[in-house]
Amino acid sequence: MLVGNQGATARSATAPHYYSERGISMTDQIAYQEYIQRRYNAFCKTVIRCAALDKILKLKRQWERQVSLDYLMNEKFVQFAASEPDEEYPFTVCGQTVLLCNAALADAISVLPEQTREEILRYYFLRQPQRVIGACIGRSRSTAGRHIQLALQRLREEMGVSRYQ
Structure with a gap:
């Protein structure tokens, strides 16, 4: 078992032997490694370019969805x-x-x-309770409530509105 940095040295020591047995010269080996390095660099550039374009398109879609409030300041809307x-x-x-x-x-x-x-004014506009309205007209609270109901019914009849509208 190889430990630490021993594997790198063992492989590099065997690599020239491997290529020499196959009839590959050292210049061909260097040219191949440079070719692999160029391919890897091209791949990295493509990945980075695609990631940048993806981010740009994402920001563009986000900006299109945002609503600008500048149009509120135009004179035609004032x-x-x-x-x-x-x-x-x-x-x-x-x-x-x-x-x-x-x-x-x-x-x-x-x-x-x-x-x-007067009953409509006191109940709906002045927001007085039925007890106070009853005291003003000289009746009990329940009688004042009934008067208010009848007043509202008469008002609906005068306006021609049904009860449930």
């Missing part, structure tokens, strides 16, 4: 960023004016009786 003023439809209940953006809703609320509008 006009879409401005908010348009909405039309507002006011209605007044109990001395308070509420502005609505929906014309149909404003028309439907204006048709309702004063007490119904």
Whole structure:
């Protein structure tokens, strides 16, 4: 068994004998080794070139998938960023004016009786609990809840909207 560097020296010592038995000269042997070295160098260059091209294509695909935010700064898109003023439809209940953006809703609320509008204002716009609304109209909490349900039902009827929309 060969240990350490002994194998290299043993092989190199036997190699010239191997080639001399076959009739291969030392110059042919050197030329063959140079040929193998050139082939190996060409192989390494090809592998490195292919790896570089693969990386370039991978980066190109990644850049194509990325979204640039530069287009947001163009003037042609700035006009879409401005908010348009909405039309507002006011209605007044109990001395308070509420502005609505929906014309149909404003028309439907204006048709309702004063007490119904007050219940809608307190429950949906001022977010008062049913107990407080009941105290204001002189009724119990459950009666105020029922009044609110009936007010919402009347509002739906005025707007012509089904219950489940």
